[in-house]
Amino acid sequence: xxxxxxxxxISVEIMLNGAGVAFVAAGSRWGQPDGQIMFxxxxxxxxxxxxxxxxxxxxxxxxxxxxxxxxxxxxRG
Amino acid sequence: xxxxxxxxxxxxxxxxxxxxxxxIPRKLVAWIAxxxxxxxxxxxxLVTFSFxxxxxxxxxxxxxxxxxxxxxxxxxxxxxxxxPISLIMTLVVAFVGFLIHLYSTEFMIDxxxxxxxxxxxxxxxxxxxxxxxxxxxxxxYLGWEGVGLCSYLLIGFWYRDPANGRAGRKAFIVTRIGxxxxxxxxxxxxxxxxxxxxQELMQRATEHWPVGSSAAVAAALLLLGGAVGKSAQLPLQTxxxxxxxxxxxxxxxLHAATMVTAGVYLIARMHVLYxxxxxxxxxxxVIGAATLLIAGFSALTRWDIKRVLAYxxxxxxxxxxxxxGVGAWPAAIFHFMTHAFFKALLFLAAGIIxxxxxDEHNIFRMGGxxxxxxxAFWTFLIAGCSLAGLPLVTAxxxxxxxxxxxxxxxxxxxxxxxxxxxxxxxLTSLYTFRVIFLxxxxxxxxxxxxxxxxxxxxxxxxxxxxxxVGGYLKxxxxxxxxxxxxxxxxxxxxxxxxxxxxxxxxxxxxxxxxLAYIFFLRKKSYATALASNPAGDLLHRFWFSDWGMDWxxxxxxxxxxxxxxxxDKGDFIDGFYTGVARLNEFxxxxxxxxxxxxxxxxxxxxxxxAVVFVAVVLFL
Amino acid sequence: xxxxxxIAGAVAIISTxxxxxxxxxxxxxxxxxxxxxxxxxxxxxxGAPLVAALEVIIYAGxxxxxxxxxxxxxxxxxxxxxxxxxxxxxxxxxxxxxxSALLIVEVVYLIARVGLPGxPPGSGSGMLAPKQVGIALYxxxxxxxxxxxxxxxxxxxxACHLGRPVSEKAEARYDGNSDGSRARSGGSxxxxxxxxxxxxP
Numbered sequence: 001x002x003x004x005x006x007x008x009x010i011s012v013e014i015m016l017n018g019a020g021v022a023f024v025a026a027g028s029r030w031g032q033p034d035g036q037i038m039f040x041x042x043x044x045x046x047x048x049x050x051x052x053x054x055x056x057x058x059x060x061x062x063x064x065x066x067x068x069x070x071x072x073x074x075x076r077g
Numbered sequence: 078x079x080x081x082x083x084x085x086x087x088x089x090x091x092x093x094x095x096x097x098x099x100x101i102p103r104k105l106v107a108w109i110a111x112x113x114x115x116x117x118x119x120x121x122x123l124v125t126f127s128f129x130x131x132x133x134x135x136x137x138x139x140x141x142x143x144x145x146x147x148x149x150x151x152x153x154x155x156x157x158x159x160x161p162i163s164l165i166m167t168l169v170v171a172f173v174g175f176l177i178h179l180y181s182t183e184f185m186i187d188x189x190x191x192x193x194x195x196x197x198x199x200x201x202x203x204x205x206x207x208x209x210x211x212x213x214x215x216x217x218y219l220g221w222e223g224v225g226l227c228s229y230l231l232i233g234f235w236y237r238d239p240a241n242g243r244a245g246r247k248a249f250i251v252t253r254i255g256x257x258x259x260x261x262x263x264x265x266x267x268x269x270x271x272x273x274x275x276q277e278l279m280q281r282a283t284e285h286w287p288v289g290s291s292a293a294v295a296a297a298l299l300l301l302g303g304a305v306g307k308s309a310q311l312p313l314q315t316x317x318x319x320x321x322x323x324x325x326x327x328x329x330x331l332h333a334a335t336m337v338t339a340g341v342y343l344i345a346r347m348h349v350l351y352x353x354x355x356x357x358x359x360x361x362x363v364i365g366a367a368t369l370l371i372a373g374f375s376a377l378t379r380w381d382i383k384r385v386l387a388y389x390x391x392x393x394x395x396x397x398x399x400x401x402g403v404g405a406w407p408a409a410i411f412h413f414m415t416h417a418f419f420k421a422l423l424f425l426a427a428g429i430i431x432x433x434x435x436d437e438h439n440i441f442r443m444g445g446x447x448x449x450x451x452x453a454f455w456t457f458l459i460a461g462c463s464l465a466g467l468p469l470v471t472a473x474x475x476x477x478x479x480x481x482x483x484x485x486x487x488x489x490x491x492x493x494x495x496x497x498x499x500x501x502x503x504l505t506s507l508y509t510f511r512v513i514f515l516x517x518x519x520x521x522x523x524x525x526x527x528x529x530x531x532x533x534x535x536x537x538x539x540x541x542x543x544x545x546v547g548g549y550l551k552x553x554x555x556x557x558x559x560x561x562x563x564x565x566x567x568x569x570x571x572x573x574x575x576x577x578x579x580x581x582x583x584x585x586x587x588x589x590x591x592l593a594y595i596f597f598l599r600k601k602s603y604a605t606a607l608a609s610n611p612a613g614d615l616l617h618r619f620w621f622s623d624w625g626m627d628w629x630x631x632x633x634x635x636x637x638x639x640x641x642x643x644x645d646k647g648d649f650i651d652g653f654y655t656g657v658a659r660l661n662e663f664x665x666x667x668x669x670x671x672x673x674x675x676x677x678x679x680x681x682x683x684x685x686x687a688v689v690f691v692a693v694v695l696f697l
Numbered sequence: 698x699x700x701x702x703x704i705a706g707a708v709a710i711i712s713t714x715x716x717x718x719x720x721x722x723x724x725x726x727x728x729x730x731x732x733x734x735x736x737x738x739x740x741x742x743x744g745a746p747l748v749a750a751l752e753v754i755i756y757a758g759x760x761x762x763x764x765x766x767x768x769x770x771x772x773x774x775x776x777x778x779x780x781x782x783x784x785x786x787x788x789x790x791x792x793x794x795x796x797s798a799l800l801i802v803e804v805v806y807l808i809a810r811v812g813l814p815g816x817p818p819g820s821g822s823g824m825l826a827p828k829q830v831g832i833a834l835y836x837x838x839x840x841x842x843x844x845x846x847x848x849x850x851x852x853x854x855x856a857c858h859l860g861r862p863v864s865e866k867a868e869a870r871y872d873g874n875s876d877g878s879r880a881r882s883g884g885s886x887x888x889x890x891x892x893x894x895x896x897x898p
């Protein structure tokens with residue numbers, strides 16, 4: 001479990017990529033383009049998410065000067 | 078004219094309703110309230126004249142208004158029954174009630190709850206008259222409950238002081254115990270005899286129940302329970318002294334003249350039943366005798382003028398019960414009449430005194446008021462003599478001597494009762510003149526600030542007059558009620574004649590007067606010496622605390638009940654509901670830990686959830 | 698073709714493992730780029746040239762470059778590496794390893810149960826030309842395209858907004874609200890992190 005936010009985002013990218021691999025493999029197994037189409041959507045979504053996520057990380061770093069995920073647990077209770 | 082009978086309770090009911098619901102200016106309130114009672118009294122007078130002038134068949138008149146309900150064979154009606162007893166009692170209650178209302182228009186003038194007071198008083202008045210005029214026991218019970226309610230409301234009238242509320246609650250709860258016995262008695266009577274109409278009831282009772290049968294005894298004892306509660310006799314007498322927390326007119330009307338005599342009325346009404354159950358009748362007499370002694374002793378020690386009068390009331394009703402118990406029915410009703418006069422007068426005069434010395438109740442702090450409140454002095458003196466039984470001049474003497482004579486000579490009488498009655502006369506005389514000497518003679522200990530006005534003086538004057546001349550009505554009275562209340566004597570041969578008995582009681586009265594004179598006027602040192610003597614002090618404290626009854630009841634009934642209620646609060650059914658709440662709380666505390674706000678926790682949660690979910694889908 | 702697939706797969710797995718065990722963020726990112734390239738090769742061998750190309754261009758080319766830019770901008774420095782080293786002990790791998798192992802077991806079980814009818818990719822199935830993908834995309838899946846474009850628009854707007862320079866006063870206000878004892882000087886994962894972890898959950 002990495003506490004660094006950057007590493008968390010990296011791990012998310014890895015996961016999305018893995019899911020995409022599964023989709024493409026399934027699509028090519030049955031010889032249909034649907035798998036690749038699914039991968040395209042995943043790609044688009046990953047791009048959007050990365051953009052926003054990194055912008056948030058930058059903001060957070062400006063405020064808290066730390067990238068520790070445990071440091072931003074203000075919404076607890 | 079007899080058809081106007083229903084107006085007697087109806088007018089005060091309407092007036093009470095109007096006073097309770099509408100906003101009426103103060104001046105008008107007095108007119109409406111006193112006017113309603115005056116109207117009732119006038120109608121009662123008219124009805125009396127009509128009854129005397131042209132007596133209806135069997136000397137009884139029934140007026141049926143409507144049927145209350147009809148369920149399972151029980152068919153009570155709103156119906157009024159007029160016969161000599163109810164006529165006399167209605168007349169007395171209406172008249173004395175009117176006078177007391179008149180008195181309280183001035184007595185309560187400064188109070189903020191003026192119209193509330195009169196609403197309650199009128200409601201009480203109407204309920205009492207319903208009780209007296211009722212044709213069947215259920216309507217009587219309605220009136221019974223009504224007077225109980227009004228008693229509670231009026232005792233706790235000055236509700237801002239919690240002690241008054243407690244006194245009201247005590248009165249209500251103790252009489253409730255009696256009321257429960259009464260209701261069970263009503264159930265029993267209906268179950269066995271099939272009707273609650275009084276006249277039919279008594280007829281069927283004589284037919285179905287032989288003399289001394291256990292059913293008759295049971296019913297009679299149950300009704301006696303109710304009467305004992307309402308009339309503050311042993312063992313349910315503890316509420317009456319505390320009921321003096323209410324305003325003085327309330328004490329005068331409810332707890333002297335009318336409500337507390339409801340029990341006497343009940344037993345007199347059902348006298349046939351008691352004749353069928355000699356055991357119960359003896360119980361009545363024994364209760365009356367015991368109460369009159371206990372109350373008499375307690376009255377000797379009290380320093381609050383109203384409490385002395387309360388114990389005195391208890392004692393006098395004991396006399397009435399004694400009369401009922403020995404079979405001298407007319408004597409009981411006659412004593413009720415004279416007692417209403419002089420006891421109400423005593424309370425009203427006491428009210429004048431209390432008002433005049435700035436709400437001081439302690440007789441040891443009054444004194445020498447003879448010269449400064451002459452009117453109060455003379456009226457109180459007349460009423461006191463009537464109470465103690467000054468022979469030939471006062472009404473109380475006539476009625477009391479009649480009872481004492483009946484205790485000896487009536488069918489259920491015995492010499493022991495006679496002696497008890499005479500001892501009671503001694504005690505009565507003693508405590509009455511104690512109060513008179515302490516309050517009106519001697520040195521003054523307090524200042525007189527207010528003088529009574531006409532509205533307070535006139536009723537006292539009228540009642541004083543009646544306290545004197547009321548006694549002369551004895552013989553016509555006896556003849557009048559004979560049809561309804563036969564005098565069951567003549568079966569015993571008394572060792573002394575009635576004149577001798579009266580003479581002895583007169584002697585006892587003078588003895589009490591003399592003793593009071595010695596102890597409380599001449600040589601006060603005797604009294605203080607007696608009180609400081611350890612045995613005397615013990616007796617004093619014992620009698621002061623009402624023979625320890627309050628303490629006893631508290632220990633035996635109240636404390637265990639309170640303890641039980643407290644234990645019961647944590648019962649297991651409740652525990653079930655609180656257990657649900659506590660379970661919720663526990664789950665909340667558990668789940669609270671998962672909301673840490675830490676990202677990694679949540680990610681781990683997602684991962685674990687995914688694992689579980691896939692496993693569930695795969696394997697189930 | 699098959700051997701190419703297996704080699705590419707092995708490279709991808711190994712470089713991913715390296716990615717998540719590096720202490721330095723930039724090193725991890727570079728390993729991730731390698732992993733993505735290997736996956737692209739695997740895509741090509743599976744007969745999906747379009748997505749292979751897209752993987753390289755967009756995923757490795759745009760997204761990873763964005764990551765690298767941001768990490769460079771954060772300028773974490775050596776202290777971050779030190780703190781990461783201190784934090785990365787063996788014990789922290791236990792939980793994730795267990796969960797992942799369970800997941801792998803489940804997936805393997807699933808595949809084994811359903812059976813894998815006929816395996817080798819692309820053998821006889823042929824390449825799925827981009828033209829086909831395009832026709833399918835703008836045919837039945839055109840709604841998805843529109844939604845994806847809206848999503849990207851939203852991301853664009855959001856990133857623009859979040860990336861705005863914040864005035865110093867507002868910044869101070871924000872910092873005043875939060876716990877002032879938080880470390881202000883050069884970003885240290887350690888100091889703030891340790892302070893945090895000392896609290897009870």
